Amino acid sequence: MNEQYLNQTIRRIVYLESLKQSEINNLSAHIKEIDDLVKSLMLDEEMTDLTLAEFNKVLTSVKTGVATSLSSYTVAVGASLTAIAIDTYQFETKSLNNAFEDVKLSTKIDDAKKAKIVRTVKNTPLSVTGSEGKTVTDLFNELANNESNKYINHIKLARYEGKTNQQIVQMIRGTRKNGYKDGLMEVTARQAKTIVRTTVQHAAMQGKAEFAKDNADIIKGEQWLSTIDGKTSSACRSLDLQIFELGKGPRPPLHHNCRSTVLIVLKDEYAGRGNINKRASKDGPVANESYYSWLNKQPKEFQDDVLGETRGQLLRSGGLSADKFAALQLDKNFKPLTLDEMRAREPMAFKKAGL
Template identity: 80%
Template structure:
């Protein structure tokens, strides 16, 4: 594996995280617009004193207004996602061309000509994200607008039934000052939107990379999973780290919401060029090129237990399992995390050796 290619890919991960935050920042004016809408609709007559007809008019205005702001936001993000996919495709071509010698890319396709193809791929390719399996970007964006606008209306209807004042309803939606406005419906909306943006940006980047790999399948041997090495990495991503899969046959990020993992393209031996990876990035800087669990096995006990939980942490330290074997024991054939009981049934001696 090529060190230059790895370093370029890691820098790309950092750039992508910054891009996600940039897209999230665009949500702020939309949340402010929702806040203004709510205050304007609840400024005058108390909802508890309104006729049913008048009340229904107010909730319709609120529902349509909240939905319109979220649709406008996701429309903006949708344009960015296509750009991300196209840029990912172009980056992969430049990165491999820069890092490797001795071959020429099979694809002569211009990235601009790929934009329409990538738009369809990004929007229509189902995600394998846990909890949203099979849903597309279009589905996620539509659900955000519909679900969040309905949530506001349902809470307002209940509040009116319970006899709450308009001021209390506004506080319920905005949150309280003493809690930094983190306990209102708008904060829940913001969290939902941020999660979807982080996930869909990652999806778009991986689809661009996958399309590049497909166009150059004649020189590619497989795809290698690369996880971010820190304490926030999910169980599934930890266990997949550095595994190599046949092109198009293995899992692809995002595997879960807020996934930060990526894929390294593995070239056929005759194209592999020069150099070996000997360092990779972690939260503490460069570390030796090793899998997530090899790295974790060298971390302090408290950190291991914080990441894995006490039982799995003890199993890692005392179960007599290699890092690779421990990783294999974490997931089933569909790359879903195993429970402790399922792990015990597969490796009873490891649990016995660890005293568990």
């Protein structure tokens, strides 16, 4: 694989993470809207003093206000997602043109193609664990609906328990002593941030997938590329550097907050002679190697922190190569295996590691 293309892709990953944070930063204005709404509704009579009809009217205002604020935010994020996907398609075109002398792809992208990319982003279901089969629209609709229901259910319970308006506001906003990190709004913010990070990654990968399909005549596959640090998931660790036929392998995001990507692997006649000899890690460039090959060289404490003590011991003392260890982590559907399932497949490795 061409080193220039790899470096361009890594820079793109950094850019994408910054873009995720930018979209997340825009959330604060919408959280403030919810805060202002709650405070305004709690200024007058105590919830416990209201008639049922009056109380239900307050609940309707809360539900509508929270849903409207979150829906407004997700519409803005949705516009960004389509722009990200289109930009990713164009980036791959320019990136391959710059990195490979024998690649001469057109950089033009017409409105019909842009519209197709937009549909792909919106309609392609995610394979994210816990949200399998859901689309971007599903995730955002669930956010607005679930969070608004959460607010009214908590307020109902608070009124039943006889809590004051001040206590209800505190329940929603959180407490000053905990930096307002223990209220419902913080939970809402965390949920929204997770969805934003996941859907931005999805949009970028769909833009790349569309590019790959359009240029299948020069592409033979895709290579999984995981971030090399202690936060990488077990599934992504095991898939790192594996090459799959075009359209045959898993695609990021594999889980919520996934940061993995794929590299386009060109057919031999287009790939040239370039080789990757460096890639990014938490400590800067490292020699080109898989995640578990890199992890095997890290301190014991770091290995156990990433894998857990049992898997860490198996990595160090089980006599398995990095590739064999990686293959032992996932089933045929790329889902993580339990320790018992791993032991059934490689009993001698567990015995050798004293496990």
